Amino acid sequence: MQWRNRLVWADKKYALPSLVNEFAGAVDLIYIDPPFDTGANFALKTAVPDSDESFVKEPSIIEHKAYRDTWGRGLDSYLQWFRDTVALLSELLSPKGSIYVHLDWHVGHYAKVVLDEVFGPDNFINEIAWCYEDVGGKATNYFKRKHDTIFLYQKSAARTFNVFRKKLSESTIKRYGEYLDGNGQITYRQLKKSNPGVFATLKGVRDLDEVWLDINKGAPLNDWWPDISPLKIGFKESTGYPTQKPEALLQRILECSSDPGDLVLDCFCGSGTTLAMAEKMQRRWVGCDLSRFAVHTTRKRLLELTGGIAPFIV
16 A cells, blocks of 8 residues: 555544554654643644734643643653653664654753663663754843753664764865865875875875765764754744744754655654655654644645645545
């Protein structure tokens, strides 16, 4: 049967067990951005398009129940809810799969303990800091909180990982630009000819035709990501959804931990950024959310992306 992507409107409590029955061990990448502001509710304030006004979308009866299940006993119930969720997600991951869990200072340090318990501390790979210094905010009696934390875990050592390289600095490009060949590269042979002083400092050079510098490939990316800005008012990709994450963030995650044709899951899909980027990057996807507003926003976004052709079932 031909694959159809899935957009599911349901509570994770019911959606995930159903997905496990169908996709256990088959999901290659999971990204989740769960609610992490302890004590928050499911009300959403959003802007009215082409207007200075906004409205508050009040939670439904189903969302009220989910709120009680999640935060009814404060942090204790949240962590139980979180553990139940990631335990099911672990069952869904394929041997080459990875999971990215996006949190902030409210519960990140507690959630790390739960993730270690479910996936095993040996399968913890990175604690990524997504930084956003350019965003406003005042703090007079503490240091400004200007990063989210993204925990990366693997299902096994067979996980997919494509090295992501930073762009070369402008100073490096300027210094060696005149020596670049038509592919934007400098081989050891070219370096030896054009800059023998630098070549003389190298050790263990055996193949002169090997690439020494590639303008498109800088150093491998580290776990500190200050180069992706959060969405701001007026950004073209903005849907008006309050917790929307930038496409560049999800593009990086998908590039590093999946390949075309892989299956990607986001069970807190919100505005649909994960699904939109998966669609653009030729990945298969499954997304779900409890909020009808989130599912409507995601559906509208995907239809606009595909010119009104629905590459999914709801």
